Amino acid sequence: MMSSEMEHSEPEEQLEDATEKLLRSTRPPFRETKDELWKEMQLKMEASKRKKEPVVRSLFWNRYAVAASIAILMVSGLFARFYTVNVSSIQGEKFVAALPDGSEVTLNAVSELSYYPYWWWAKRDVSFEGEGFFNVEKGSDFTVKSANGTTTVLGTSFNIKSRWEDYVVYCKTGLVRVSNARGSVVLKPKELAVSMINTAPAKSIVKDEERFTGWMDSKLSFTASPMRLVLKELELQYGVQFKVTDKSIGKMSYSGYFDNVNDVDTVLNIIGQSMRLRFVKTGKQIYSVSQVN
Missing domain, CATH: 3.55.50.30 (Phage tail protein beta-alpha-beta fold)
Known part of the structure; x- marks a missing residue:
């Protein structure tokens, strides 16, 4: 009887061993728990997100840098266009002021001029009040603007007196065009243009140059x-x-x-x-x- 029971149990044990081997052969090659698997997945997702972020920041800062560069260029351009040099003399003072192209202006007492040094290559414009002798280098139009008139030359020397209601221009060398709202005249050497408020410039010949340039001495x-x-x-x-x-x-x-x-x-x-x-x-x-x- 015992022999029969032992014979019956052996096949059962062999079946259990075979089942265990089959389960082991089909079990996944890792032993993490569900929590561990979820944590590992989260770490991988965060790592993937961090890898993408620098690209986004890089694009943002590139756009910012381009915009900043454009703004700096615009501000620099405006600064160069409107930056002004002002030169003036006081009572009893005379001196020579040099302009960017080598032209020179001798200022009489209580006179002032201003110009745009960084825009000089484009326009040789000077604002002037008082009395001054201009020795202009040859080049593009050279324009002197005063409250009472405007004088334009290419390369010449001349004296301007723009005080109170008078505007007097004496041409020493070259050609000078004198104009205001009422009209204009072109002066040759030793010619003078005089205009008052609301009158066109009138031209005349000068015999005594010292009357208009002697103040420099x-x-x-x-x-x-x-x-x-x-x-x-x-x-x-x-x-x-x-x-x-x-x-x-x-x-x-x-x-x-x-x-x-x-x-x-x-x-x-x-x-x-x-x-x-x-x-x-x-x-x-x-x-x-x-x-x-």
């Missing part, structure tokens, strides 16, 4: 000039101030020439004697002006 020349303008010019050259007691004095016509006179009192003494005027010093640099009865 500290010479003063007046020809039938209203006394009010004579006094204004003396204020500029000597740094003084005049108080006129009678308005009719300003309408007097005066002609005179002064060669390198540094003492304003000497000038006033000469004018006073010829015009029957009295100059009395009432302050440090202030003079009252009255007629001698």
Whole structure:
């Protein structure tokens, strides 16, 4: 009986061993749990995401860099176009100002000019008020703009006086075109153009050049000039101030020439004697002006 039971159990054990071997042969080659598998999958997803992010940032910063470069170029262009150099002289001062192309301007007292140095290659334009002698290098049009008129040249030398209501241009060499809202004239050497407010430039021939260029050598020349303008010019050259007691004095016509006179009192003494005027010093640099009865 026992022999029969043992014989019956052996086939069962052999069946169980065979089943176990079959299960082992079909089991996956890893033993991770479900949680471990999910964690590993998450790590792989995050790693994949990190690899893509730099590309996105790179594209963003490239676009930003291009936009910034364009903005910088625009700002630089505007800066170059409108950057301005201003040069001015004070009372009693004269000096020479050099322009980008080698042209030179000798400024008389209380004069000022401005220009665009980084745009000079495109347009040789100067804004100017006061009195100055221009020695212009040859090249493209050279334009001087003042409140009372405009002067255009190619390569020449000339004197401009743009003070108060007067606009006077004297051509020393070359050709000069003088214009305002009322008209224009072209000057040849030793010709002069004069315009007042609301009048077209009028041309005339100059016999005495020193009347218009002598100021560079500290010479003063007046020809039938209203006394009010004579006094204004003396204020500029000597740094003084005049108080006129009678308005009719300003309408007097005066002609005179002064060669390198540094003492304003000497000038006033000469004018006073010829015009029957009295100059009395009432302050440090202030003079009252009255007629001698």
